[in-house]
Amino acid sequence: MAGGFVTAWAMFTVIPAPTVEDFSRPACARAMRMIPVIGLCLGVLAGAAAALIEFLDGGRLLAMAAGLAVLALANGCFHLDGLADTADGLGSRKPPEEALHIMKQSDIGPMGVVAVVGVLALELTAAASPHLAGWRGVWALVTMPMVARTGAVLASRRGVPCAPTSSLGRLFADLTTPVTLVLDLAGVLVVSAVSGWLLFGVRVGAAAAAACAIAWVVEALWQRHLLSRLGGMTGDTYGSLIELTGLGYLLALALLA
Numbered sequence: 001m002a003g004g005f006v007t008a009w010a011m012f013t014v015i016p017a018p019t020v021e022d023f024s025r026p027a028c029a030r031a032m033r034m035i036p037v038i039g040l041c042l043g044v045l046a047g048a049a050a051a052l053i054e055f056l057d058g059g060r061l062l063a064m065a066a067g068l069a070v071l072a073l074a075n076g077c078f079h080l081d082g083l084a085d086t087a088d089g090l091g092s093r094k095p096p097e098e099a100l101h102i103m104k105q106s107d108i109g110p111m112g113v114v115a116v117v118g119v120l121a122l123e124l125t126a127a128a129s130p131h132l133a134g135w136r137g138v139w140a141l142v143t144m145p146m147v148a149r150t151g152a153v154l155a156s157r158r159g160v161p162c163a164p165t166s167s168l169g170r171l172f173a174d175l176t177t178p179v180t181l182v183l184d185l186a187g188v189l190v191v192s193a194v195s196g197w198l199l200f201g202v203r204v205g206a207a208a209a210a211a212c213a214i215a216w217v218v219e220a221l222w223q224r225h226l227l228s229r230l231g232g233m234t235g236d237t238y239g240s241l242i243e244l245t246g247l248g249y250l251l252a253l254a255l256l257a
Contacts, residue, residue, distance in 0.1 A: 004030030008038045014076040028171045032156050033180050036188050039145035046071040047142035051135075060137060064127040067141040068120065079148075082239015083119060084112030089230070096231050100165055103236050119243055126247075126254035139199055140253050143192045147212055148246025151219045152238045153184050160223070161232040168235030188212065196257070204257050211252035218248035 008031035010020040020027075050067030054060070072080060089103035091111030102109075108116075127137050156176045162169030176184075189212050197205025222244050226237045 004034040005037060007031040008034045009041075012038055012078065013042065013074055015074060023171065025171065025175065029175050029177075029180075032153060032172060032176055033184065035149045035152060036146045036184055039147070039149035040142070040191070042071055042074045043142040043145040045074055046145065047138045050138045050141050054135075054138065060128050060133070061124070064124055064137055064141065067138070068123055068127070071141070071145060079239035079242045080116050080119075081108075082236040083243045084108045084116050085236040086226070086240040087115035088112040089236070090226075096163075096229065097165075100163055100230060100234065103234065104165075119247055123247055123250055126250040129254035131254050131257045136200055136204065136257060139195065140250060140257075143195065143208070144246050144250055146188055147192060147215055147249040148242045150185060150188050150216070151223075151241035151245030153181060154216065154219050155223050155233050155238055155241050157181050160227070163230050163232035163234045163237075166232070166234035168238070169233045172238065173233050185216070200257075207253060207256035210256055211249045214252040215245045215249035219245045 004027075006018055007020050007022070007027050009015070010017040011023075011031060012035060046067040049070040050063040053063035053066050058066075085103040085105075085108070088105075088109040088111050089099040091109070092099055092102050094102065126132070127140055132140050152172070153176055156172040156174075158174055158177060160173060162173030166173075189209060192212055193205045193209040195205075196208035219241055222241060226233070226240075230237065
């Protein structure tokens with residue numbers, strides 16, 4: 001378990017970690033098992049930044065913006081980059097091979113810019129919404145990255161193929177076993193719902209459980225579209241799934257909590 005955590009930390013954050021040399025499929029399976037835990041750790045960092053701004057009376061909007069900025073910087077904007085590349089590829093309306101080639105380009109086109117700005121704007125608006133007033137917004141920032149990363153766990157489950165030209169897709173596609181999938185999803189659901197219940201009451205706990213379910217529906221719909229358009233998963237599509245799963249969770253909380 002510790003090895004999987006270190007591997008996941010090294011692969012999915014820019015925060016210094018012990019050197020990792022084993023990136024085999026078994027090592028990646030252990031890392032994928034721990035990726036929601038990595039999300040929770042990053043969420044704590046984001047929540048701490050937001051809490052500090054709240055404590056200094058900097059205002060809720062600034063607090064939530066600071067938390068989201070810390071979250072993006074902690075993973076090197078890796079998932080946002082994947083979202084942008086995926087938007088550019090799909091927005092080209094080209095056949096799968098050409099769309100995948102566009103996604104590999106280092107520059108970001110207008111579709112990618114709109115996707116990133118739109119997702120960040122919606123996340124900020126949701127986190128600063130009236131239903132997440134006060135410390136509820138901080139709690140939402142703590143739990144959101146954990147829920148978001150289940151998007152990658154779901155997309156790496158057995159039976160989901162990788163795109164033919166994706167090296168990262170080959171490492172993670174068709175990897176997560178049903179047992180790991182159930183344990184990860186159940187753990188994330190329990191942590192989100194129970195923490196919301198203990199901190200803010202039954203309504204928020206129930207809203208967190210519902211938000212998890214809604215986020216997973218968003219993930220399933222987006223994953224289905226990606227598979228129909230591209231034929232399989234890539235590193236970029238994993239990033240887009242993480243971002244949209246997290247967005248679905250935050251929007252649901254903003255409406256239900």
